[in-house]
Amino acid sequence: MSSQENDEPFRMSRPLDIDDGPDIKPDSISGPANALLITACLALVLNCLGGIAWNTLTSTTGDPPRPPGMNDDEYHNYKLGKQAAPFLRAVAISIPTLSLYPLAILGALRMKQRKGYWLAMLSSILVMLPCSLVFFVGLPVGCWVIMALRKPEVKDAFA
Numbered sequence: 001m002s003s004q005e006n007d008e009p010f011r012m013s014r015p016l017d018i019d020d021g022p023d024i025k026p027d028s029i030s031g032p033a034n035a036l037l038i039t040a041c042l043a044l045v046l047n048c049l050g051g052i053a054w055n056t057l058t059s060t061t062g063d064p065p066r067p068p069g070m071n072d073d074e075y076h077n078y079k080l081g082k083q084a085a086p087f088l089r090a091v092a093i094s095i096p097t098l099s100l101y102p103l104a105i106l107g108a109l110r111m112k113q114r115k116g117y118w119l120a121m122l123s124s125i126l127v128m129l130p131c132s133l134v135f136f137v138g139l140p141v142g143c144w145v146i147m148a149l150r151k152p153e154v155k156d157a158f159a
Contacts, residue, residue: 029157030112032141032148033120037108039127039141040101043134047097050132055090096131111145117158121149 064082066075107123110116128142129135148154 028148028151028154029114032145033108033111035141036111036120036123036127036145037105039134039138040104040108040123043127043132043138044097044101044105046134047094047101047132051090051094051097054093055086058086058089096129100126100129100131111149114157114159117149117155120158121146124149 063079067078070078103119104123104126107116107119107121107126111120111123124142124145126142127134127138129138
């Protein structure tokens with residue numbers, strides 16, 4: 001055997017780059033991450049404004065009519081419930097907004113840092129959920145982010 005045959009299994013095809021990450025275009029992560037961030041922020045703001053507007057538009061002024069056969073104490077509690085109902089409806093509608101979209105924002109920020117692959121994947125799914133009218137924007141953005149995250153070179157960048 002010649003010495004060249006012995007060296008063959010140990011020869012590297014290219015030099016080892018320890019400090020460099022995988023070679024990917026900056027747009028393959030930053031573009032989808034920015035779109036995800038903008039979509040999640042837009043959904044959060046619009047849902048909060050929508051809850052405030054709905055609460056304002058559905059609230060009534062004055063006392064509700066007294067149902068027949070109701071005494072004064074029951075009527076007082078009835079009025080309190082009628083006054084609290086628009087606020088409770090707004091809170092019930094805001095729960096998805098206040099829990100899902102901040103998580104989507106966090107995932108987009110972590111995606112920009114190339115950290116938290118599964119959080120970025122979860123964030124892209126969250127913006128596709130029909131929890132607001134931004135769903136129509138979130139659906140294509142979420143698909144774009146998932147397609148970008150599935151690329152092997154992008155997966156390797158999250159380490």
